[in-house]
Amino acid sequence: MPRSLTSLNALITGGASGLGAVIARRLAAEGVNICLNGLSSDEAAAKEHCTVLAKEHNVKTTYVLADVSSPEGCESAVKHTIEELGSVDIVVANAGWTKFADWSDLEAFTEEEWVRSFKINTLSPLWLFKSASPHWQSLYASTHRAGVLLTTNSLAGLTSTGSSMPYSVTKAGQLRMVEGLAYNNGPWVRVNAVCPGLIVTPWSLRYGEERINAMREAAPLKREVDLEDAADVFVMLAKNESITGKHVTVDCGL
Template sequence: MATSSLLVVAHPVSTTDTRIVQTVDHAYALKARSVLITGGSRGLGAEVARKFAAEGSNVAINYHSQEAPAQELAKELQSKHNIKTVIIKGDGGVVADIQRCVKETVSAFGGLDIIIGNAGWTRFSQFDDLDAMSYEEWDKCWNTNVKGNHALLKEAMPIFQKNPDGGVFIMTSSVAGKSLSGSSMAYSVTKAAQVHLMKCLANTQGPKSGGKVRVNAVLPGLLLTDWGNKYGDERIKGLQDAAALKQETKLDDCAQAFVDVAKNTSWTGQAIHIDSGLVVGHM
């Protein structure tokens, strides 16, 4: 497990004045931590994997169907950062797959410190059309966006409880959970439920209740990944113009937020908007 450190440096300010300058590392350093990222092979998940690898974390990359991008990313991270990686196939909406992802991460790395619940599901559909999505699709949205995250933490909690520093669980939610719009009504509703789940888990599984986990959610706005580009030029331009910063959410900025949240030991139960002001721009 990684440990925190405190470096005290004597810094000469003048010939007659020597002050003590303290450089304090983050209390929760990420070097040598073990991280599981669901939906981690492409898009935002892949960028988050790169960020944690750059910090020296070992990274387990979960993917659903396409093995090649996961393999390529794993090789990239090993080559650039000399860390351990493992790729794990599994559906983020199937409890048995989720449980196996946690087990295989622990088997590969000898432990688990951080989970990024990035797997999600939706289908572009007319938001106000009650027939636009089948109930099977509603169930798939719920299973992946809500129940899957519950299952992740449930499986990991015994491991987190044994860790000296506990554990960190960060969900990828969406500003769709804070607005009456999005790729589908099912997505918007389940992302809102996901944020509430995050708060419930933070309150019931943290130190106040005898647990050892910090739980937060990052809520991206429009990201111009392969998936985000499916909105089409007109909708993308509309979302950019609607944001207070008149731009999309920068992928690098959003990925960095996961690292920052993981390091911050005073942060739990928070929904962190990384959206270029898209939500406030709609107010």
């Protein structure tokens, strides 16, 4: 049965803005203490968000500067969360990377950019999992409560769509990662992915008005995905003790 999240502790990568910031707010509203992760360019926004969450929801908050495109960065983020909050019960692997490129242009991404996509979009959830897993196993042994890893995926992980081929390929790989981690490591952890459709943010506005309107029109609900609706799914998956190894689409019917 779904459990209360009150007093649990969550690490959210890429949590300073966009969907990550909304997920953090929704979890804080459930009584979850929050550790936001980002790069130096995110620090001011993340610290401000931490201050607001602590004041409005009476939870503990902290920020960790770490590059989760490396195993060392992932380990640092998890370690900081445990040291500052006391444990890490929920990890939301929300950070991702891409750039806009025509799928037919095979020279649009350098080999280094392909590798960067793979590290952040596919390997980062694995590295976070490996860093948190000893804590989760110990937690399960003492409380019989499973740890939770949730990843921000995309419709691009399910079909040949999205901002670029590398993004779609590496998000598809992430889905197989989610399944493999869940199926081979239960019952002490639950691992699931959320696959939103079009979410309009400052970044996605780079699609251009014409393409965004076409994507809205293609959806049966004739609109983009609301950030709050997408964040709701993360909260549900954090609570629900009977779902693991799955991806949940939030796509207005696409």
